Amino acid sequence: MARYGNTYQDPDPAYRDTDHPVWNRVERFVDPFEDTDRAVLPKNTWQFIAYFARQAKWPFVILLFVGGLVGAVDAALYWSVGWLIDILDNSTPETLLRDHWPALLGFLLLLLVVRAAVMVAAAIIEQQVIVPRFYTMVRWQSFRRVIEQPYAFFQDDFAGRIATKILQAGESVGDFILTSLQSLWSFLTFIVLTFAVLAALDWRMAVVVAVWGAGYAAIVRYLLPRLRAAGKNNANERSVLNGRLVDIFTNILTVKLFDTGRKEHGDVKGALGNYMGAVTHLTRMITLVRTAVAVLNGMMMSAVGVLAVQGWMAGTISTGAIAATMGLVFRLNQMSGWMMFNINGLIRAFSTVQDAVETISVEPKIRDRADAVELARTTGHIRFENVRFNYGKDDTRLFEGLDLDIAPGEKVGLVGPSGAGKSTIVSLMLRLFEPEAGRITIDGTDIADVTQVSLRRQFGVVSQEPSLLHRSLRDNIAYGRHGVSGEEIEAAARKAKAHEFILDARDPRGRRGYDAHVGERGIKLSGGQRQRVAIARVMLKDAPILILDEATSALDSEIEAAIQDNLAELMEGKTVVAIAHRLSTIAAMDRLVVVENGRIVQMGRHDELLRDEDGLYARMWTRQSGGFLSFAEAAE
Numbered sequence: 001m002a003r004y005g006n007t008y009q010d011p012d013p014a015y016r017d018t019d020h021p022v023w024n025r026v027e028r029f030v031d032p033f034e035d036t037d038r039a040v041l042p043k044n045t046w047q048f049i050a051y052f053a054r055q056a057k058w059p060f061v062i063l064l065f066v067g068g069l070v071g072a073v074d075a076a077l078y079w080s081v082g083w084l085i086d087i088l089d090n091s092t093p094e095t096l097l098r099d100h101w102p103a104l105l106g107f108l109l110l111l112l113v114v115r116a117a118v119m120v121a122a123a124i125i126e127q128q129v130i131v132p133r134f135y136t137m138v139r140w141q142s143f144r145r146v147i148e149q150p151y152a153f154f155q156d157d158f159a160g161r162i163a164t165k166i167l168q169a170g171e172s173v174g175d176f177i178l179t180s181l182q183s184l185w186s187f188l189t190f191i192v193l194t195f196a197v198l199a200a201l202d203w204r205m206a207v208v209v210a211v212w213g214a215g216y217a218a219i220v221r222y223l224l225p226r227l228r229a230a231g232k233n234n235a236n237e238r239s240v241l242n243g244r245l246v247d248i249f250t251n252i253l254t255v256k257l258f259d260t261g262r263k264e265h266g267d268v269k270g271a272l273g274n275y276m277g278a279v280t281h282l283t284r285m286i287t288l289v290r291t292a293v294a295v296l297n298g299m300m301m302s303a304v305g306v307l308a309v310q311g312w313m314a315g316t317i318s319t320g321a322i323a324a325t326m327g328l329v330f331r332l333n334q335m336s337g338w339m340m341f342n343i344n345g346l347i348r349a350f351s352t353v354q355d356a357v358e359t360i361s362v363e364p365k366i367r368d369r370a371d372a373v374e375l376a377r378t379t380g381h382i383r384f385e386n387v388r389f390n391y392g393k394d395d396t397r398l399f400e401g402l403d404l405d406i407a408p409g410e411k412v413g414l415v416g417p418s419g420a421g422k423s424t425i426v427s428l429m430l431r432l433f434e435p436e437a438g439r440i441t442i443d444g445t446d447i448a449d450v451t452q453v454s455l456r457r458q459f460g461v462v463s464q465e466p467s468l469l470h471r472s473l474r475d476n477i478a479y480g481r482h483g484v485s486g487e488e489i490e491a492a493a494r495k496a497k498a499h500e501f502i503l504d505a506r507d508p509r510g511r512r513g514y515d516a517h518v519g520e521r522g523i524k525l526s527g528g529q530r531q532r533v534a535i536a537r538v539m540l541k542d543a544p545i546l547i548l549d550e551a552t553s554a555l556d557s558e559i560e561a562a563i564q565d566n567l568a569e570l571m572e573g574k575t576v577v578a579i580a581h582r583l584s585t586i587a588a589m590d591r592l593v594v595v596e597n598g599r600i601v602q603m604g605r606h607d608e609l610l611r612d613e614d615g616l617y618a619r620m621w622t623r624q625s626g627g628f629l630s631f632a633e634a635a636e
């Protein structure tokens, strides 16, 4: 029987040929879904890069070797041209093959086999191992750390920005190492070999190359930190712009309804302008670099050329040696121009990693303790003991010495004006935030001593605006419990009065009923329909504590009445904490807790509270019922 909920989804069948016997042989070098037990990734950018590089050590060691060989083969080719010219000069068609066939064969092999083998090895490691697998490994491990961040972390950042950081981390770490090992390393090898060849011919030419190398290093050294700073600015402005665009499109309804003055045009223009400014700053640096390199290279090539011709005239350098020398320095010129782009790419990749590290390697403010225990199914006895809490604001305290004891199976309604702290009480129970002082216990165990997963297993939460994931309705309901059957999902949907509308559902891609997808590119559900799906999800979860945060606010009275019986069944034997502005929906609870400005000002049953006519509850009740609605009516 099919089971649903929290199951790993196999890759799309279209990508199954990734299990190819030949390709896989090399691709298996890196296991993208392996992980270490390190809780927080390194905060230092270099250490962050090294941390991942170590996990794919062998491909990178091979690449280091191959990168060096690329430079050596390149130098050998130019040197061979000179050698070829000299032996042609000194041979006749009759003697050429007879005297030089082994060397000529070697040259042919260099061209035909060695060069190709080195190139293919580099391509395989880069394209088959690093790009698909190593990138995925970095992204996977980054995602796993970020998802462990507490709720507040996600409230303080844009969802799109966090997602981008995870994606970018993979490619930037990979690109940085690839560029260093391939381009930079083979370039350095080439310079050293060129220097050696020229030194053997004429020490003055070697000095020219050494001076050129120092000049090149000076340009890099002077402009590198500046380029780096400009690159970081660039990445920041880009993500601000991206965040702003995503924010606008996420809140498009508000923008459509309120932004009549086209304020968003101005804001986007501002962000685009800043981004362009940062880009301009960066590109100016790049132009300066290119100019400096062009001038320096021109001087180097002319000097070596003059010295080489002088040597030929003096009879110390052969024609072939001139050809080899000029070939080497022309190649150096070509490489150095292109290396600047690579160095620029290297810096850009580094600053992107730096930027991503600031999001990915943050120490989570709330973490399971090392000795955290699994909380077994509780009876739902919740206690707040002398809890002090604010939302990181120094001046105001929301809760100061809050005490609250909710007995197992008790049904408690939290009541109070907007902003009183009702939702915060619930958030603290769920450990979405942590108290500054005091403690919260469930069945006598401090919730700070248990794993967050086992704590949240105790709770079924239906909130005012339940969010549904962009998946099928079935998966959304099955999200409540791992491995449920289709029948159980349907039974829960029936109880939550969701079954009927689900049967009629059809998403834009033609999937119907429980298979229809919800969300941005799926079917659009009304607030009430979403709440019913969320109620079905919680019914399946069957947790001992039920939190109803305005759980039925979006339902019309008819539907509400229809699911009320099932809600009563759902609440049976469970501890319930309900928040509702519509007091009539919670008037029948065992106890009402009235909160005002973070303090509990009244507690008792509905009728008891009404007796205190000047009390906050009686005043709120009178206002809502217009003074006409009796408790008997409300409790019906």
Ligand SMILES: Nc1ncnc2c1ncn2[C@@H]1O[C@H](COP(=O)(O)OP(=O)(O)OP(=O)(O)O)[C@@H](O)[C@H]1O
Pocket: 155, 391, 398, 416, 417, 418, 419, 420, 421, 422, 423, 424, 425
């Ligand atoms: N994430 C947050 N960061 C900072 N302050 C917050 C945060 N959430 C709530 N607050 C503040 O804490 C106070 C209590 O908010 P809370 O949401 O608990 O009130 P509430 O009684 O549930 O209100 P409502 O009935 O309007 O939902 C409010 O002043 C609110 O502005």
